[in-house]
Amino acid sequence: MASSSSKEVTLKLLVDTKNNKVLFAEAGKDFVDFLFTLLSLPVGTVIRLLTAKSMVGCLGNLYDSIESLSDTYMQPNQSKEVLLKPKAAACSAEASLFLTDDDSAAKKVYMCGNYHRYIADDPQAICPSCKLTISAEVPFVAPQVANDGLSSQGGYVKGVVTYMVMDDLVVTPMSTISGIAMLSKCNVTNVGALEEKVVSFGMDEGLKLLKASLQSKTVLTSIFLDKKVAVAASIGDFL
Numbered sequence: 001m002a003s004s005s006s007k008e009v010t011l012k013l014l015v016d017t018k019n020n021k022v023l024f025a026e027a028g029k030d031f032v033d034f035l036f037t038l039l040s041l042p043v044g045t046v047i048r049l050l051t052a053k054s055m056v057g058c059l060g061n062l063y064d065s066i067e068s069l070s071d072t073y074m075q076p077n078q079s080k081e082v083l084l085k086p087k088a089a090a091c092s093a094e095a096s097l098f099l100t101d102d103d104s105a106a107k108k109v110y111m112c113g114n115y116h117r118y119i120a121d122d123p124q125a126i127c128p129s130c131k132l133t134i135s136a137e138v139p140f141v142a143p144q145v146a147n148d149g150l151s152s153q154g155g156y157v158k159g160v161v162t163y164m165v166m167d168d169l170v171v172t173p174m175s176t177i178s179g180i181a182m183l184s185k186c187n188v189t190n191v192g193a194l195e196e197k198v199v200s201f202g203m204d205e206g207l208k209l210l211k212a213s214l215q216s217k218t219v220l221t222s223i224f225l226d227k228k229v230a231v232a233a234s235i236g237d238f239l
Helices: 029-040 043-050 059-068 080-084 176-185 203-213 219-224 227-238
Strands: 009-016 021-027 109-111 136-138 163-166 171-173 194-201
Touching: 009 029, 021 029, 021 176, 021 219, 029 163, 029 203, 043 059, 043 080, 043 203, 059 080, 163 176, 194 203, 203 219
Parallel strands: none
Antiparallel strands: 009 021, 009 194, 021 163, 109 136, 163 171
16 A cells, blocks of 8 residues: 555456456555545536546536636626535545645635634635624534544545455455355356456546546446457457
8 A cells, every 4th residue: 555645555456357357456445435535526526627528418518618607797705616616525635635636625614713603615705793704714623433543544434444346336345255246246257367456546547537437337447457458359259
């Protein structure tokens, strides 16, 4: 497992070389936390990370429309930045670094500097009582958990477990029984065709995974295996 500062982790893939397909990845806490974080990302953030032009469907056009719209047409108390660069949940900031090295993407909350009981997510908001900006940043405090020695890890899942991540991103705790059941489900009869492949997962792969997860059910295969080899294999089987 690479250091957190490098924003890169190691995955162990089980590959069906005959069909050129990733059956599953053996992964740790960091990778699973990243996958779960994808569910907390606002749609605007997803479009910005992938770029509007590469989005499937019409949401990219909607994003471009907002970006091109003059501020003249926006309500005085509204900003285009709220829509174009929405903030993700604070607890997902660390795992989001697999998508961007901008750790300012986490949602921040502000309070009135005169301690009036108002908060806002925009530091330019005006306090109804003193009419000053609500610009004092409020530190985020994570929920307290039982003191079991693991609470300092943060994220979503525990790090004492190895996880099995399927090609379609189904995540389950890893076990011998689950591995055998998966081979049976995938109709793997030739164990000799199975190969272990160790790969690195960093920011480039994170963006590819985000995009592939919106378009495909063979996400790991599309990221880590050569598509040309896959096409050649399928043609060979046909002949």
